[in-house]
Amino acid sequence: MSAESLNLSREMKRAFRAGNFPEDIIKKDMIHEMTCTIDCAPGTPNYKEFKVTEGMMFQKVPESMTPPIEYCDLLVKINGVTVKTKKEMQETIFKLAKSNKAHYLTLTIRRIISVTRLKNSEAPSNAAVFKPDPDPSDASIKPNRGYAYFKIILIYFPRSKLGINVKSFENVVYVESTDNSWGSTTRRFLYLGDAILKIDNTEISDLQTAQSTLRKGFQKNGIVTMIVERATEQLSNGFVRSVLSFSKAIDPFIPKDVVETCAKQLEYYNKCGFEEPVPIYRSHVKKKKDRKNGGGRVKVTSTVEIKNIKSEHLFPEALQRPNFTCGSKNTN
Numbered sequence: 056m057s058a059e060s061l062n063l064s065r066e067m068k069r070a071f072r073a074g075n076f077p078e079d080i081i082k083k084d085m086i087h088e089m090t091c092t093i094d095c096a097p098g099t100p101n102y103k104e105f106k107v108t109e110g111m112m113f114q115k116v117p118e119s120m121t122p123p124i125e126y127c128d129l130l131v132k133i134n135g136v137t138v139k140t141k142k143e144m145q146e147t148i149f150k151l152a153k154s155n156k157a158h159y160l161t162l163t164i165r166r167i168i169s170v171t172r173l174k175n176s177e178a179p180s181n182a183a184v185f186k187p188d189p190d191p192s193d194a195s196i197k198p199n200r201g202y203a204y205f206k207i208i209l210i211y212f213p214r215s216k217l218g219i220n221v222k223s224f225e226n227v228v229y230v231e232s233t234d235n236s237w238g239s240t241t242r243r244f245l246y247l248g249d250a251i252l253k254i255d256n257t258e259i260s261d262l263q264t265a266q267s268t269l270r271k272g273f274q275k276n277g278i279v280t281m282i283v284e285r286a287t288e289q290l291s292n293g294f295v296r297s298v299l300s301f302s303k304a305i306d307p308f309i310p311k312d313v314v315e316t317c318a319k320q321l322e323y324y325n326k327c328g329f330e331e332p333v334p335i336y337r338s339h340v341k342k343k344k345d346r347k348n349g350g351g352r353v354k355v356t357s358t359v360e361i362k363n364i365k366s367e368h369l370f371p372e373a374l375q376r377p378n379f380t381c382g383s384k385n386t387n
Contacts, residue, residue, distance in 0.1 A: 081167060081210075089163075089164060090162070090164075095158055097154075099117075105148065108213075109141075111129055131164060132161075134160070134161050168243075169207065170244060171207075172203065178284070194297075197227070201286060201289075206281075209278065214238065216238055220233075222262070224298045229298055248292075248298075251282075253281070254272060255279055
Protein backbone atom coordinates (compact mmCIF):
# COMPACT_ATOMS: atom_id res chain seq x y z
CA MET A 56 0.00 0.00 0.00
CA SER A 57 2.85 2.36 0.75
CA ALA A 58 4.31 1.99 -2.72
CA GLU A 59 1.23 3.16 -4.58
CA SER A 60 0.89 6.82 -5.50
CA LEU A 61 -2.37 8.74 -5.29
CA ASN A 62 -3.44 11.17 -7.97
CA LEU A 63 -4.82 14.24 -6.22
CA SER A 64 -6.46 16.96 -8.27
CA ARG A 65 -4.49 20.12 -9.09
CA GLU A 66 -6.89 22.25 -7.07
CA MET A 67 -6.46 20.00 -4.02
CA LYS A 68 -2.67 19.99 -4.30
CA ARG A 69 -2.61 23.77 -4.67
CA ALA A 70 -4.85 24.22 -1.62
CA PHE A 71 -2.80 21.85 0.53
CA ARG A 72 0.48 23.50 -0.47
CA ALA A 73 -1.00 26.82 0.60
CA GLY A 74 -2.10 25.31 3.93
CA ASN A 75 -5.82 25.49 3.17
CA PHE A 76 -7.76 22.46 4.45
CA PRO A 77 -11.52 21.71 4.61
CA GLU A 78 -12.75 23.52 7.72
CA ASP A 79 -15.51 20.97 8.29
CA ILE A 80 -12.85 18.25 8.80
CA ILE A 81 -9.80 20.08 10.13
CA LYS A 82 -11.13 22.05 13.09
CA LYS A 83 -9.23 24.96 14.62
CA ASP A 84 -8.60 23.00 17.82
CA MET A 85 -6.65 20.40 15.77
CA ILE A 86 -4.03 22.98 14.75
CA HIS A 87 -1.45 23.35 17.51
CA GLU A 88 1.24 26.02 17.63
CA MET A 89 4.53 24.90 19.16
CA THR A 90 8.12 26.04 19.48
CA CYS A 91 11.19 23.93 18.63
CA THR A 92 14.63 25.05 19.84
CA ILE A 93 17.61 23.53 18.04
CA ASP A 94 21.26 23.82 19.10
CA CYS A 95 23.30 24.67 15.96
CA ALA A 96 27.04 24.41 15.45
CA PRO A 97 29.02 27.38 14.02
CA GLY A 98 28.29 27.92 10.33
CA THR A 99 25.09 25.87 10.38
CA PRO A 100 22.42 25.29 9.23
CA ASN A 101 22.69 25.66 5.46
CA TYR A 102 19.69 27.63 4.21
CA LYS A 103 19.73 25.60 0.98
CA GLU A 104 18.67 22.51 2.94
CA PHE A 105 15.30 24.10 3.75
CA LYS A 106 12.43 23.86 1.27
CA VAL A 107 8.92 25.16 1.83
CA THR A 108 5.71 25.43 -0.18
CA GLU A 109 4.11 28.73 -1.11
CA GLY A 110 2.13 28.40 2.13
CA MET A 111 5.39 28.09 4.16
CA MET A 112 4.96 24.37 4.86
CA PHE A 113 8.22 22.44 5.25
CA GLN A 114 8.95 19.91 2.53
CA LYS A 115 12.63 19.49 3.37
CA VAL A 116 14.84 20.25 6.37
CA PRO A 117 18.31 19.03 7.47
CA GLU A 118 18.26 15.43 8.68
CA SER A 119 19.43 16.55 12.13
CA MET A 120 16.13 18.42 12.55
CA THR A 121 13.75 15.49 11.94
CA PRO A 122 12.52 15.38 14.66
CA PRO A 123 11.49 17.84 16.01
CA ILE A 124 10.35 19.21 12.63
CA GLU A 125 7.80 17.06 10.79
CA TYR A 126 6.76 16.97 7.14
CA CYS A 127 4.46 19.90 6.19
CA ASP A 128 4.75 21.71 9.51
CA LEU A 129 3.80 25.33 8.83
CA LEU A 130 6.58 27.81 9.65
CA VAL A 131 5.40 30.91 11.53
CA LYS A 132 8.45 32.49 13.20
CA ILE A 133 12.24 32.17 13.39
CA ASN A 134 13.73 33.31 16.72
CA GLY A 135 10.52 35.19 17.46
CA VAL A 136 10.44 37.06 14.12
CA THR A 137 7.52 36.36 11.80
CA VAL A 138 8.46 35.05 8.36
CA LYS A 139 5.94 35.04 5.51
CA THR A 140 7.99 34.19 2.42
CA LYS A 141 10.66 31.72 1.36
CA LYS A 142 13.10 34.57 0.79
CA GLU A 143 12.66 35.90 4.32
CA MET A 144 13.27 32.42 5.73
CA GLN A 145 16.46 31.92 3.70
CA GLU A 146 17.85 35.36 4.56
CA THR A 147 17.24 34.86 8.28
CA ILE A 148 18.87 31.43 8.37
CA PHE A 149 21.80 32.66 6.25
CA LYS A 150 22.52 35.54 8.68
CA LEU A 151 22.48 33.19 11.67
CA ALA A 152 24.90 30.76 10.02
CA LYS A 153 27.15 33.57 8.71
CA SER A 154 27.98 34.71 12.25
CA ASN A 155 30.07 31.51 12.51
CA LYS A 156 29.18 31.11 16.17
CA ALA A 157 27.27 28.43 18.02
CA HIS A 158 23.67 29.53 18.39
CA TYR A 159 20.11 28.40 19.01
CA LEU A 160 17.57 28.26 16.20
CA THR A 161 14.04 28.64 17.56
CA LEU A 162 11.28 27.77 15.10
CA THR A 163 7.63 28.46 15.82
CA ILE A 164 5.45 26.09 13.80
CA ARG A 165 1.83 25.01 13.45
CA ARG A 166 1.07 21.31 13.27
CA ILE A 167 -2.15 19.41 12.72
CA ILE A 168 -2.56 16.87 15.53
CA SER A 169 -5.76 14.92 15.02
CA VAL A 170 -5.84 11.95 17.40
CA THR A 171 -8.87 11.60 19.68
CA ARG A 172 -9.37 8.92 22.35
CA LEU A 173 -12.80 7.29 22.07
CA LYS A 174 -14.89 5.57 24.71
CA ASN A 175 -15.52 1.86 24.26
CA SER A 176 -19.18 2.62 23.59
CA GLU A 177 -18.16 4.90 20.69
CA ALA A 178 -16.18 2.18 18.90
CA PRO A 179 -17.50 0.62 15.64
CA SER A 180 -19.62 -2.52 15.76
CA ASN A 181 -16.67 -4.68 14.65
CA ALA A 182 -14.63 -3.75 17.75
CA ALA A 183 -13.41 -6.57 19.98
CA VAL A 184 -15.23 -5.21 23.06
CA PHE A 185 -18.56 -6.07 21.42
CA LYS A 186 -17.61 -9.70 20.82
CA PRO A 187 -18.86 -12.50 23.13
CA ASP A 188 -16.61 -13.81 25.89
CA PRO A 189 -14.09 -16.30 24.43
CA ASP A 190 -13.00 -19.57 26.00
CA PRO A 191 -10.20 -18.62 28.47
CA SER A 192 -8.34 -21.87 27.71
CA ASP A 193 -8.14 -21.14 23.96
CA ALA A 194 -5.34 -18.62 23.31
CA SER A 195 -6.13 -18.57 19.55
CA ILE A 196 -9.36 -16.62 20.09
CA LYS A 197 -9.08 -12.84 20.25
CA PRO A 198 -9.78 -11.44 23.74
CA ASN A 199 -12.62 -8.93 24.06
CA ARG A 200 -10.96 -6.65 26.60
CA GLY A 201 -7.72 -4.72 27.00
CA TYR A 202 -8.03 -2.23 24.10
CA ALA A 203 -8.06 1.52 23.55
CA TYR A 204 -9.81 3.16 20.61
CA PHE A 205 -8.63 6.22 18.71
CA LYS A 206 -10.07 8.40 15.97
CA ILE A 207 -7.28 9.55 13.65
CA ILE A 208 -7.42 12.01 10.75
CA LEU A 209 -4.78 11.34 8.08
CA ILE A 210 -3.81 14.03 5.55
CA TYR A 211 -2.15 13.02 2.30
CA PHE A 212 0.11 16.02 1.74
CA PRO A 213 1.52 16.61 -1.77
CA ARG A 214 4.60 14.43 -2.45
CA SER A 215 4.03 12.48 0.76
CA LYS A 216 3.62 8.72 1.05
CA LEU A 217 1.14 6.58 2.92
CA GLY A 218 3.86 4.54 4.65
CA ILE A 219 1.89 1.54 5.88
CA ASN A 220 1.74 -2.23 5.30
CA VAL A 221 -1.16 -4.29 6.62
CA LYS A 222 -2.18 -7.92 7.02
CA SER A 223 -5.56 -9.56 7.75
CA PHE A 224 -6.42 -12.25 10.28
CA GLU A 225 -9.90 -13.50 11.17
CA ASN A 226 -11.66 -10.57 9.41
CA VAL A 227 -9.49 -7.95 11.13
CA VAL A 228 -6.85 -5.81 9.36
CA TYR A 229 -3.70 -5.12 11.39
CA VAL A 230 -0.85 -2.67 10.81
CA GLU A 231 2.08 -4.96 10.03
CA SER A 232 4.73 -2.25 9.52
CA THR A 233 4.99 1.51 9.20
CA ASP A 234 7.42 3.78 7.38
CA ASN A 235 8.74 6.32 9.87
CA SER A 236 10.88 8.21 7.37
CA TRP A 237 10.39 11.86 6.38
CA GLY A 238 7.16 12.40 4.42
CA SER A 239 5.23 9.42 5.78
CA THR A 240 1.54 10.18 6.35
CA THR A 241 1.21 7.66 9.21
CA ARG A 242 4.52 8.54 10.89
CA ARG A 243 3.07 10.03 14.09
CA PHE A 244 -0.26 8.23 14.24
CA LEU A 245 -0.13 4.44 13.85
CA TYR A 246 1.68 1.78 15.86
CA LEU A 247 2.66 -1.70 14.83
CA GLY A 248 -0.25 -4.01 15.68
CA ASP A 249 -3.02 -1.39 15.50
CA ALA A 250 -6.25 -2.88 14.13
CA ILE A 251 -7.95 -0.70 11.49
CA LEU A 252 -11.66 -0.95 12.24
CA LYS A 253 -13.17 1.84 10.17
CA ILE A 254 -12.14 4.25 7.40
CA ASP A 255 -14.53 7.15 6.88
CA ASN A 256 -17.96 5.46 6.91
CA THR A 257 -16.80 1.96 5.93
CA GLU A 258 -16.04 -0.81 8.42
CA ILE A 259 -12.93 -2.75 7.44
CA SER A 260 -12.75 -6.55 7.42
CA ASP A 261 -10.26 -7.40 4.65
CA LEU A 262 -7.24 -6.02 2.83
CA GLN A 263 -9.05 -5.20 -0.42
CA THR A 264 -11.66 -3.09 1.38
CA ALA A 265 -8.97 -1.28 3.37
CA GLN A 266 -6.93 -0.45 0.27
CA SER A 267 -9.85 0.68 -1.90
CA THR A 268 -11.43 2.77 0.88
CA LEU A 269 -8.15 4.55 1.62
CA ARG A 270 -7.59 5.37 -2.04
CA LYS A 271 -11.14 6.64 -2.56
CA GLY A 272 -10.99 8.76 0.59
CA PHE A 273 -7.66 10.37 -0.26
CA GLN A 274 -8.59 10.98 -3.90
CA LYS A 275 -11.88 12.59 -2.86
CA ASN A 276 -10.49 15.31 -0.57
CA GLY A 277 -6.99 14.22 0.48
CA ILE A 278 -8.18 13.41 4.01
CA VAL A 279 -9.51 10.23 5.63
CA THR A 280 -10.85 9.53 9.11
CA MET A 281 -9.67 6.26 10.62
CA ILE A 282 -10.69 4.45 13.82
CA VAL A 283 -8.11 2.04 15.21
CA GLU A 284 -8.05 -0.49 18.02
CA ARG A 285 -4.85 -0.60 20.08
CA ALA A 286 -3.96 -3.36 22.54
CA THR A 287 -3.11 -2.03 26.02
CA GLU A 288 -3.04 -5.11 28.30
CA GLN A 289 -0.90 -8.23 28.46
CA LEU A 290 -3.55 -10.63 27.20
CA SER A 291 -4.54 -8.52 24.18
CA ASN A 292 -0.87 -7.64 23.48
CA GLY A 293 0.03 -11.32 23.43
CA PHE A 294 -2.70 -12.08 20.92
CA VAL A 295 -1.67 -9.21 18.63
CA ARG A 296 1.96 -10.31 18.70
CA SER A 297 0.96 -13.83 17.75
CA VAL A 298 -1.08 -12.48 14.83
CA LEU A 299 1.85 -10.42 13.53
CA SER A 300 4.20 -13.39 13.74
CA PHE A 301 1.72 -15.71 12.03
CA SER A 302 2.63 -16.49 8.42
CA LYS A 303 0.17 -17.61 5.75
CA ALA A 304 2.93 -18.98 3.51
CA ILE A 305 2.03 -22.41 2.14
CA ASP A 306 4.61 -25.19 2.25
CA PRO A 307 6.05 -25.94 -1.20
CA PHE A 308 4.64 -28.98 -2.99
CA ILE A 309 6.77 -32.10 -2.57
CA PRO A 310 6.30 -34.91 -5.16
CA LYS A 311 4.83 -38.15 -3.86
CA ASP A 312 7.84 -40.28 -4.85
CA VAL A 313 10.17 -37.97 -2.87
CA VAL A 314 7.99 -38.34 0.23
CA GLU A 315 7.99 -42.16 -0.14
CA THR A 316 11.79 -42.28 -0.59
CA CYS A 317 12.33 -40.10 2.49
CA ALA A 318 9.96 -42.27 4.53
CA LYS A 319 11.83 -45.46 3.55
CA GLN A 320 15.19 -43.88 4.38
CA LEU A 321 13.92 -42.70 7.76
CA GLU A 322 12.60 -46.18 8.52
CA TYR A 323 16.01 -47.62 7.66
CA TYR A 324 17.82 -45.18 9.95
CA ASN A 325 15.44 -45.96 12.82
CA LYS A 326 16.07 -49.69 12.38
CA CYS A 327 19.78 -49.81 11.59
CA GLY A 328 21.04 -46.56 13.05
CA PHE A 329 22.65 -43.60 11.35
CA GLU A 330 26.01 -44.32 9.73
CA GLU A 331 28.56 -41.59 9.26
CA PRO A 332 28.65 -40.69 5.56
CA VAL A 333 31.68 -41.43 3.41
CA PRO A 334 34.04 -38.42 3.41
CA ILE A 335 34.19 -36.44 0.20
CA TYR A 336 37.84 -35.45 0.70
CA ARG A 337 39.62 -37.49 -1.99
CA SER A 338 43.06 -35.87 -2.28
CA HIS A 339 46.21 -37.06 -0.56
CA VAL A 340 45.74 -37.44 3.18
CA LYS A 341 48.71 -37.29 5.51
CA LYS A 342 49.24 -39.82 8.23
CA LYS A 343 47.51 -39.41 11.57
CA LYS A 344 50.70 -38.29 13.33
CA ASP A 345 51.08 -35.42 10.81
CA ARG A 346 47.56 -34.06 11.22
CA LYS A 347 48.65 -31.72 13.99
CA ASN A 348 50.79 -29.95 11.40
CA GLY A 349 47.87 -29.34 9.08
CA GLY A 350 47.39 -32.75 7.48
CA GLY A 351 44.30 -34.92 7.48
CA ARG A 352 40.68 -33.97 7.13
CA VAL A 353 39.31 -30.50 6.80
CA LYS A 354 38.50 -29.11 10.25
CA VAL A 355 35.53 -26.80 10.84
CA THR A 356 35.56 -24.57 13.89
CA SER A 357 32.61 -22.81 15.49
CA THR A 358 32.48 -19.08 14.81
CA VAL A 359 30.22 -16.36 16.15
CA GLU A 360 29.32 -13.29 14.11
CA ILE A 361 27.46 -10.40 15.72
CA LYS A 362 25.04 -8.52 13.45
CA ASN A 363 22.66 -5.67 14.16
CA ILE A 364 19.00 -6.48 13.56
CA LYS A 365 16.61 -3.72 12.52
CA SER A 366 13.33 -3.52 14.40
CA GLU A 367 9.89 -2.13 13.68
CA HIS A 368 8.33 0.88 15.39
CA LEU A 369 6.63 -1.23 18.09
CA PHE A 370 4.04 -0.04 20.56
CA PRO A 371 6.06 -0.13 23.85
CA GLU A 372 3.33 -1.82 25.90
CA ALA A 373 3.30 -4.69 23.41
CA LEU A 374 6.64 -5.85 24.84
CA GLN A 375 5.00 -7.04 28.05
CA ARG A 376 4.80 -10.74 28.67
CA PRO A 377 1.32 -12.15 27.85
CA ASN A 378 -0.74 -13.98 30.46
CA PHE A 379 -3.01 -16.54 28.83
CA THR A 380 -4.51 -17.77 32.11
CA CYS A 381 -6.64 -14.67 32.63
CA GLY A 382 -10.34 -14.76 31.91
CA SER A 383 -12.25 -12.40 29.61
CA LYS A 384 -14.86 -9.84 30.45
CA ASN A 385 -16.62 -7.04 28.57
CA THR A 386 -15.84 -3.47 29.65
CA ASN A 387 -17.54 -0.24 28.68
